[in-house]
Amino acid sequence: MSLETKDVRKAFGGVVALDGATVKFREGQVNALIGPNGSGKTTFFNCVTGMIRADSGQITYAGQDITRKAPHAIARAGVGRTFQLCRVFPRMSALDNVLAAVRPGGLLGGLRGARHRAEVDRARGWLTRLGIEHLIDVEARNMSWGQQKLLELAGVLMGEPATVLLDEPAGGVNPALLDRIGTLVRELNAEGRTFVIVEHNMDLVMSISDHIVVFDRGRPIAEGPPSLIRTDERVLGAYLGV
Ligand SMILES: Nc1ncnc2c1ncn2[C@@H]1O[C@H](COP(=O)(O)OP(=O)(O)O)[C@@H](O)[C@H]1O
Ligand SMILES: [Mg+2]
Incomplete structure (x- = not known):
C-alpha cells in the first residue's frame, strides 16, 4: 500500500x-x-x-x-487528507461536520433509522477519540483553531x-x-x-x-x-x- x-x-x-x-x-x-x-x-x-x-x-x-x-x-x-488552512463548515455543529465529511450534501436526506444512528455513533466515537466530544453540539466557528483542526481530522477519520x-x-x-x-x-x-x-x-x-x-x-x-x-x-x- x-x-x-x-x-x-x-x-x-x-x-x-x-x-x-x-x-x-x-x-x-x-x-x-x-x-x-x-x-x-x-x-x-x-x-x-x-x-x-x-x-x-x-x-x-x-x-x-x-x-x-x-x-x-x-x-x-x-487516501484521506487535512488542509493547511483547515476546512470545516463554520455554522455547523461538530457532529454535523463529521457526518457531512462522509455524506456531503446528504445530511438529513441520506440515511435514516438504524443506519443513521450507526453513523452518529461512529461520529461520536471519533469526536471522543480526539478529545472534543464535549463540543459535539457546538458550531465550528465557536471553537478554537486547534479544536477546529481536530474536528477536521475527525471528519477525515470517518472515511476510514x-x-x-x-x-x-x-x-x-x-x-x-x-x-x-x-x-x-x-x-x-x-x-x-x-x-x-x-x-x-x-x-x-x-x-x-x-x-x-x-x-x-x-x-x-x-x-x-x-x-x-x-x-x-x-x-x-x-x-x-x-
Ligand atoms: N494555485 C497556485 N497558483 C500559483 N502558484 C502556486 C499555487 N499553489 C502553489 N503555488 C506556488 O508553488 C510553490 C510551492 O507552493 P506550495 O506547494 O504551497 O509549497 P509549501 O506547501 O511547501 O509551502 C510556491 O512558489 C507557490 O507560490
Ligand atoms: Mg504548504
Whole structure:
C-alpha cells in the first residue's frame, strides 16, 4: 500500500512547484514531508489527492495508478487528507461536520433509522477519540483553531482512510494540543494507518516519524530516519541557507 510518485512535475505559470518529484512513502509508517516554505509540499498533497493535476509524471497508491483519478476516487482508494488552512463548515455543529465529511450534501436526506444512528455513533466515537466530544453540539466557528483542526481530522477519520495526509497539523495550535496530536498519530499508526505529515515543528516531526523526506524547490533532496535527517548537511543548507 505504499504511496509513490515518479518524476512528478507541476508548474503554475512560470513557477515550478514540483520539479521531478520521485518519492516513496511506505505502508504502515509515519512518514514526514518537510522543507522550506514554497518547496512544493502542499502542491504534492494536491497532486496526490487529485485536487490538481500533475503536468507529467506518475502517482501510484497500493500498486494502482492514480495519476489521473478524481479526488473522490482517490479518497475511496483509501487516501484521506487535512488542509493547511483547515476546512470545516463554520455554522455547523461538530457532529454535523463529521457526518457531512462522509455524506456531503446528504445530511438529513441520506440515511435514516438504524443506519443513521450507526453513523452518529461512529461520529461520536471519533469526536471522543480526539478529545472534543464535549463540543459535539457546538458550531465550528465557536471553537478554537486547534479544536477546529481536530474536528477536521475527525471528519477525515470517518472515511476510514488507510493512509492519512496531514498538512501542518501543529500549525497554530497550543503545546498541550501538540502533544495530543503526536500521541494520536502514533496510536492511529499502531492500529495500522499510514501517515504522511507535512509539518514545520521539528520536535514533533523528529519524535513521531519513522521516515522523513526533505523537499527543496519541488523535489526531494534527502530522505531517511530522523537520526540521519537531523544531521544532514543538505537539509541544514536548505533550511538555513548555508
Ligand atoms: N494555485 C497556485 N497558483 C500559483 N502558484 C502556486 C499555487 N499553489 C502553489 N503555488 C506556488 O508553488 C510553490 C510551492 O507552493 P506550495 O506547494 O504551497 O509549497 P509549501 O506547501 O511547501 O509551502 C510556491 O512558489 C507557490 O507560490
Ligand atoms: Mg504548504
